[in-house]
Amino acid sequence: MTFADPDGGDDEKELALAAWAEAGIAGRIVRWDDPEADWAAFDAVVVRSAWDYVDRRAEFLDWARRVESVTRLLNPAAVLERNTDKTYLRDLKAPAIPTYWVGPGEEADFPVLDEYVVKPTVSAGARDTIRTGDRGEAGAHAARLVAEGRTAMIQPYLDMVETEGETSLLYFGGRFSHAIRRNPMLAGNATGPGRGNGHGELRTPGGDQLALAEQVLAEFPDVLYARVDLVRLPDGSPVLIELELTEPYLFLRYAPEAAANLARALGAAL
Structure with missing residues (x-):
């Protein structure tokens, strides 16, 4: 399952389909938002390159729940809902990169760092993400995200990357x-x-x-x-x-x- 991308999109889909065919699994590519798709006709629906969900997250999650009501969805709708908002990092028991959070109605409170990465919790591919050594710029970007009703993440930029x-x-x-x-x-x-x-x-x-x-x-x-x-x-x-x-x-x-x-x-x- 993919999305309509004028630039060609997922360059792995044909490779995946060929491997599935070799394993005796018949698959085909369907846009997640195709109004004509009969999801109940499939034994399973595998989410792959739905890279436009960032602008349509509520619609995408509604779609996932509908599909899961008629067939097997991989990964499951509950996983997609949790994973499409990066606040899941706050709930994991495993160690994660230090992150400071600010949402609507909250004040940005983060320490002085050498460099900052600031991004919204719902994003993909570094969209609406900045890297800066200016604490004021980091705070201003976080404030803009919050003003749009989003939650911002403020993290240290690690030279190790x-x-x-x-x-x-x-x-x-x-x-x-x-x-x-x-x-x-x-x-x-x-x-x-x-x-x-x-x-x-x-x-x-x-x-x-x-x-x-x-x-x-x-x-x-x-x-x-x-x-x-x-x-x-x-x-x-x-x-x-x-x-x-x-x-x-x-x-x-x-x-x-x-x-x-x-x-x-x-x-x-x-």
């Missing part, structure tokens, strides 16, 4: 598939949903990173796919940046067995 890089661990059916060193999206790469994600390199994760990813996913035992995005703090300890359970780019082209791993997990779920 430009040296070691972010590490994304991909899991299918709860099993580790592969890991990618991702290019930092706030260091000059393309931004926007799905943009800037297609560049990285295969990486062998550390034992502490695997342990953290599995700690995070223990709170979400019934997901078909997950991307756990980690970075190391200056002291070397890994922390969660984001847990992508809705429409993550999966880097299927980077590991020989990645698409087959996803197909096997889907087959097991069915």
